[in-house]
Amino acid sequence: MKRIFTLLSSLALVAFCAAAAFAGTLEDKVVVYSTHGESMLEAVADAFEAKTGVAVEFINLKGELADRVRAEKANPQSDVMYGAPSSVYQELKAEDLFQPFTPTWAAEVDPLFKDKDGYWIGTIQTPVLMFYNTEMLSAADAPKDWKDLADPKYKDMLVFRNALSSSARATYTALLQQYEKRGEMDKGWTYLKAVDANTKRYYGSGSLQFQAVGRKEAAISFAVLNSIVDNQIKNKMPLETIDAASGSPVITDAIAVIKGAKHPEAAKAFVEFAGSAEVQALLARKFNRMPTLPDALDEAPAWMAKIKFKIMDVDWGALASKQSAWMQKWDTEVKDSAKDKK
Known part of the structure; x- marks a missing residue:
């Protein structure tokens, strides 16, 4: 070794x-x-x-x-x-x-x-923040909150990690929990399917995810903050983080x-x-x-x-018993579901 x-x-x-x-x-x-x-x-x-x-x-x-x-x-x-x-x-x-x-x-x-x-x-x-390639999007055109990722104007502009990534699992379920708190789980699943419809590809590797954004194959993604900073500094990628209006999972x-x-x-x-x-x-x-x-x-x-971001209100304890089932459903019913209809 x-x-x-x-x-x-x-x-x-x-x-x-x-x-x-x-x-x-x-x-x-x-x-x-x-x-x-x-x-x-x-x-x-x-x-x-x-x-x-x-x-x-x-x-x-x-x-x-x-x-x-x-x-x-x-x-x-x-x-x-x-x-x-x-x-x-x-x-x-x-x-x-x-x-x-x-x-x-x-x-x-x-x-x-x-x-x-x-x-x-x-x-x-480990904060998880949205980010974008500044050579593809301006700050004015970039998403302001997680809900914006479902907007059709971002069609094929998103790339994400798949559910094997622990940070992706935590993020998808944290977003779902925001709907669960309001008794709107059906709307939560509808939201994730709309995000999926805008997603160009899911990656099993974080490096491939960042390479896709760096090559301008897609403009928007999310990742743990240290990975974003690493790619800004070490790989000189033109990335900018987004302080989501509803907060970011930590x-x-x-x-x-x-x-x-x-x-x-x-x-x-x-x-x-x-x-x-x-x-x-x-x-x-x-x-x-x-x-x-x-x-x-x-x-x-x-x-x-120096970096400032709002923290999303997430009950991680309550998520513990639900995460596996929710992610199984995401993997079988949400991921690439829009592509299945083409």
Whole structure:
């Protein structure tokens, strides 16, 4: 496995207390299932191994993570679940798949970003914003709110991720919940079908989604904020975010110890380490991930404090039991339904 040794100096003293607290009791390895990218996972794994001597085996499962953890309930093959939205964690908590654990830094995390019973805790807050290619649309012509995506004037101007993307799942269901609150679920499904009618293509890959917008195959999409910023800065894409009038969903990417983990002490040590302020700050600087810890946010890139957006009112706990069924319906009855009629 390729390692990013240049980051080790930045983390030389990270989580010393965490390592010491588990000294002499840690197993020789920890297995981590995640939705995070390999370069970020390697950065955290390298530093954890350097500090504790515990080998980290990680598997990037993207949208298949929850199903994998479920399938292994009787005989868990992982010790830690790292990444994916809090709604997924709440769903799996209800299925008795996590072991409660409270890291030392948990008290500093806003209740919005953690489970009240200690079964999971957020390490990254992830806003999902609409954006557009400024070489294809002016600010005046761009959507002002999510409801505008259903306007026929945007026909074939939209590209999105499919439901395998955890951020897309969270966004589609958050939008549906706004209709459910008003007792208008039928209108919610009608809205999503209208958006589908305007959608040129769904992608299983975030990089392909951004490439399509960058090549001007479509003008409008939505994505997690850090990915938008990455493509603005690193790939010089002419992108502009949209502060939706009704707010944008803010996903909490979390971490948890798997119930029945074969390496439980190493799992707890990894959770303690991965969510520490030092690691959160490093991930903010190196990977544009927005921290949940205030101390880490103080050390984050300036844009995180400067960018302004309204937060959508989403009850993630209520979504936990509905997300899978709603997304199954979206996948079978909404996605590409307009194309089926052509």
